[in-house]
Amino acid sequence: xxxxxxxxxxxxxxxxxxxxxxxxxxxxxxxxxxxxxxxxxxxxxxxxxxxxxxxxxxxxxxxxxxxxxxxxxxxxxxxxxxxxxxxxxxxxxxxxxxxxxxxxxxxxxxxxxxxxxxxxxxxxxxxxxxxxxxxxxxxxxxxxxxxxxxxxxxxxxxxxxxxxxxxxxxxxxxxxxxxxxxxxxxxxxxxxxxxxxxxxxxxxxxxxxxxxxxxxxx
Amino acid sequence: xxxxxxxxxxxxxxxxxxxxxxxxxxxxxxxxxxxxxxxxxxxxxxxxxxxxxxxxxxxxxxxxxxxxxxxxxxxxxxxxxxxxxxxxxxxxxxxxxxxxxxxxxxxxxxxxxxxxxxxxxxxxxxxxxxxxxxxxxxxxxxxxxxxxxxxxxxxxxxxxxxxxxxxxxxxxxxxxxxxxxxxxxxxxxxxxxxxxxxxxxxxxxxxxxxxxxxxxxxxxxxxxxxxxxxxxxxxxxxxxxxxxxxxxxxxxxxxxxxxxxxxxxxxxxxxxxxxxxxxxxxxxxxxxxxxxxxxxxxxxxxxxxxxxxxxxxxxxxxxxxxxxxxxxxxxxxxxxxxxxxxxxxxxxxxxxxxxxxxxxxxxxxxxxxxxxxxxxxxxxxxxxxxxxxxxxxxxxxxxxxxxxxxxxxxxxxxxxxxxxxxxxxxxxxxxxxxxxxxxxxxxxxxxxxxxxxxxxxxxxxxxxxxxxxxxxxxxxxxxxxxxx
Numbered sequence: 001x002x003x004x005x006x007x008x009x010x011x012x013x014x015x016x017x018x019x020x021x022x023x024x025x026x027x028x029x030x031x032x033x034x035x036x037x038x039x040x041x042x043x044x045x046x047x048x049x050x051x052x053x054x055x056x057x058x059x060x061x062x063x064x065x066x067x068x069x070x071x072x073x074x075x076x077x078x079x080x081x082x083x084x085x086x087x088x089x090x091x092x093x094x095x096x097x098x099x100x101x102x103x104x105x106x107x108x109x110x111x112x113x114x115x116x117x118x119x120x121x122x123x124x125x126x127x128x129x130x131x132x133x134x135x136x137x138x139x140x141x142x143x144x145x146x147x148x149x150x151x152x153x154x155x156x157x158x159x160x161x162x163x164x165x166x167x168x169x170x171x172x173x174x175x176x177x178x179x180x181x182x183x184x185x186x187x188x189x190x191x192x193x194x195x196x197x198x199x200x201x202x203x204x205x206x207x208x209x210x211x212x213x214x215x216x217x218x
Numbered sequence: 219x220x221x222x223x224x225x226x227x228x229x230x231x232x233x234x235x236x237x238x239x240x241x242x243x244x245x246x247x248x249x250x251x252x253x254x255x256x257x258x259x260x261x262x263x264x265x266x267x268x269x270x271x272x273x274x275x276x277x278x279x280x281x282x283x284x285x286x287x288x289x290x291x292x293x294x295x296x297x298x299x300x301x302x303x304x305x306x307x308x309x310x311x312x313x314x315x316x317x318x319x320x321x322x323x324x325x326x327x328x329x330x331x332x333x334x335x336x337x338x339x340x341x342x343x344x345x346x347x348x349x350x351x352x353x354x355x356x357x358x359x360x361x362x363x364x365x366x367x368x369x370x371x372x373x374x375x376x377x378x379x380x381x382x383x384x385x386x387x388x389x390x391x392x393x394x395x396x397x398x399x400x401x402x403x404x405x406x407x408x409x410x411x412x413x414x415x416x417x418x419x420x421x422x423x424x425x426x427x428x429x430x431x432x433x434x435x436x437x438x439x440x441x442x443x444x445x446x447x448x449x450x451x452x453x454x455x456x457x458x459x460x461x462x463x464x465x466x467x468x469x470x471x472x473x474x475x476x477x478x479x480x481x482x483x484x485x486x487x488x489x490x491x492x493x494x495x496x497x498x499x500x501x502x503x504x505x506x507x508x509x510x511x512x513x514x515x516x517x518x519x520x521x522x523x524x525x526x527x528x529x530x531x532x533x534x535x536x537x538x539x540x541x542x543x544x545x546x547x548x549x550x551x552x553x554x555x556x557x558x559x560x561x562x563x564x565x566x567x568x569x570x571x572x573x574x575x576x577x578x579x580x581x582x583x584x585x586x587x588x589x590x591x592x593x594x595x596x597x598x599x600x601x602x603x604x605x606x607x608x609x610x611x612x613x614x615x616x617x618x619x620x621x622x623x624x625x626x627x628x629x630x631x632x633x634x635x636x637x638x639x640x641x642x643x644x645x646x647x648x649x650x651x652x653x654x655x656x657x658x659x660x661x662x663x664x665x666x667x668x669x670x671x672x673x674x675x676x677x678x679x680x681x682x683x684x685x686x687x688x689x690x691x692x693x694x695x696x697x698x699x700x701x702x
Contacts, residue, residue, distance in 0.1 A: 095634055103615075127591070
């Protein structure tokens with residue numbers, strides 16, 4: 001019985017095995033978040049490429065867009081498309097523009113336009129999310145699959161991998177204890193973003209406190 | 219130039235027989251008013267049974283009761299005529315179907331491609347036989363002469379222009395296909411052939427028969443040019459599939475639909491065009507028992523795209539999604555695809571060294587797919603507008619509104635990234651006012667007057683809310699947005 005010999009280097013480069021306690025990923029494979037402090041915490045120096053990232057929030061409006069806005073702004077300014085799939089509220093154009101987003105490259109897919117599929121958790125929202133991730137037409141796709149189960153999230157993760165696209169799934173914090181196939185899970189706790197899971201690195205112990213609500217007083 | 223004329227003596231009958239399975243069964247076309255139904259045309263087996271064109275329907279029923287009787291439909295004849303013109307267009311670029319029951323095409327220019335006339339003629343006959351149309355073909359230096367020869371002798375070919383006049387001179391006057399029955403009248407006047415007619419003083423002919431006859435003669439002999447109405451391939455796509463059985467499920471319609479869409483894609487690629495809008499027409503036929511008639515109706519499924527496309531699989535994908543959303547409440551007996559607007563198609567340029575994944579789908583195609591499933595308004599962009607009222611300070615922008623999306627919004631105090639479509643009351647304790655008030659008073663010009671004080675509040679959970687209250691009524695918060 002000759003076990004197949006796999007060199008350690010290949011495992012390391014495939015990130016199936018990583019060294020504990022060391023800063024892995026020599027090259028910044030990730031897409032910078034725009035926050036230097038957060039980039040330093042993440043194993044690839046940013047959002048994982050071609051993967052699903054999960055943002056877990058207790059309620060809407062705690063700064064989930066503030067966290068993503070620098071990424072969206074940078075991408076749209078470079079002419080790369082970003083899609084919002086069934087956002088829970090209207091993205092308010094003046095504010096997004098103020099945040100530096102080039103609205104010409106921001107596409108909104110509204111799954112409520114069709115009669116009979118109310119609610120952002122509908123099947124068509126998941127379908128549209130997966131289509132957009134898979135298509136490679138977008139650099140980043142944001143979705144709010146609040147009621148998606150494990151298999152559905154796995155599909156999204158595979159789609160993001162196929163389309164080599166950044167997928168952001170914003171979900172409720174109550175899903176934090178359930179396992180998820182997402183490459184990165186980051187949860188809002190109090191005023192911090194805490195990393196719950198990150199593929200290819202150790203979970204950092206400290207959290208990241210973004211400049212709260214950029215552009216607002218107090 | 220040499221003109222070939224294909225005469226179709228039994229166009230109406232052949233057009234019907236094409237759709238009939240059992241051609242050996244006696245069949246007759248019936249025409250005329252309800253009181254005086256007569257046979258227009260009969261097929262061979264009906265003729266054997268003794269039926270003759272012009273016979274009264276009652277007599278025909280008595281002679282051959284089992285004969286199938288079909289109503290004569292002039293539109294069907296016209297369709298068959300157009301179809302044959304389109305077919306002839308494959309053999310020549312100059313085709314005319316201006317004379318009823320005949321197709322004229324210029325042949326000499328096609329000799330290099332198809333070989334000399336005997337070969338081309340054999341090819342024409344072979345294809346017409348396959349299509350199921352009886353025909354008579356003749357060749358002559360002018361189109362009208364070809365038409366006359368085709369009526370006189372099937373297969374006659376005269377390519378020598380100098381011999382044209384002497385040959386035509388011998389044609390009996392009644393067989394010369396003269397306009398307005400002039401042949402019969404001339405015959406009664408004692409004129410026997412075209413030669414004798416030509417020897418009459420032109421002035422007298424003009425006075426008795428009018429100018430058209432003289433013009434016809436000149437064109438027949440090639441003395442005057444003969445401007446023909448040349449056939450133009452249609453500028454729209456219209457194709458139909460008869461299902462032959464009643465269909466009530468979407469699944470069963472997909473196969474014929476795929477055929478139609480593929481035909482459309484082929485048609486588009488030959489035109490080097492695209493399609494932006496087409497209609498899938500589901501044809502119903504309901505038998506009204508009490509009236510004893512078949513009632514025809516149809517359901518239209520509109521398919522609209524944002525940009526012209528011609529890829530068969532994409533069109534099928536979209537057509538299928540639209541069809542699946544349509545409800546089929548009556549059985550479908552026929553499927554028709556109509557495309558009238560065929561704008562030029564501009565294929566998207568692809569980079570040779572594009573490193574995108576193989577399953578990639580460009581955004582325009584993906585957008586059509588999303589719209590097909592989610593609705594026409596499902597995909598949009600947002601653009602700021604100048605209105606101070608928050609709910610009107612943005613709008614959805616379409617595909618060609620880059621400038622609107624790029625226009626900078628007026629500078630105002632910080633605005634939330636999420637806006638609630640309809641403000642809702644915010645009833646929470648422990649709210650802390652972060653900033654405000656910002657008085658908004660606007661809209662007096664369009665009767666949607668707004669007078670609000672906007673505040674930024676912080677909730678106990680750390681959210682920043684954008685709320686408003688009526689001036690002076692602090693505490694009755696209406697939530698209008700989140701600084702997410």
